[in-house]
Amino acid sequence: MKNNLLFIVFFLGVFTSFSQTIEKQQINKVITEWHKAAADANFDAYFGKMTKDAVFIGTDASENWQNKDFKEYCKPYFDNGKAWSFTAIERNVYNKDKDIAWFDELLETQMGICRGSGIVKKVNGQWKIAHYVLSITIPNEKIKEVIVLKKEEKMTLKNK
Numbered sequence: 001m002k003n004n005l006l007f008i009v010f011f012l013g014v015f016t017s018f019s020q021t022i023e024k025q026q027i028n029k030v031i032t033e034w035h036k037a038a039a040d041a042n043f044d045a046y047f048g049k050m051t052k053d054a055v056f057i058g059t060d061a062s063e064n065w066q067n068k069d070f071k072e073y074c075k076p077y078f079d080n081g082k083a084w085s086f087t088a089i090e091r092n093v094y095n096k097d098k099d100i101a102w103f104d105e106l107l108e109t110q111m112g113i114c115r116g117s118g119i120v121k122k123v124n125g126q127w128k129i130a131h132y133v134l135s136i137t138i139p140n141e142k143i144k145e146v147i148v149l150k151k152e153e154k155m156t157l158k159n160k
Helices: 002-039 043-048 067-079 140-158
Strands: 050-057 064-066 087-094 100-109 112-123 126-136
Touching: 002 043, 002 087, 002 100, 002 112, 002 126, 043 050, 043 067, 050 067, 064 067
Parallel strands: 050 126
Antiparallel strands: 050 064, 087 100, 100 112, 112 126
């Protein structure tokens, strides 16, 4: 009886680990296809990978896009055949829940190396991006120069 119980516990552990690996592969695929859809300026494919209430946080302080507004902002770029091209250098996916996972990624972009992070959610059996944050990475040795620029930006915003 003890051996059967140990076998069941071992089997469940292996199955859970295998299942999480499959989920992570599916999540990776969705995020990679999402980035490719932007690079290909495929509006429907890009927004088809996002939830209806998705949020996209861009690099500018003003960019807290709700899905509807983000679509309106992006449409002209996609229509002109030039959206953006992000290629993952590395990505970490974390999923402890069957319907929600989160990730972070280091990206090669037209802005240089950036960091992306987000939340994916299973909707009708499909992983979709629910929340995404894009950040420009700044080498620590350059941060003082950036702080000066940001102070100038703050002054400009106050004068508006």
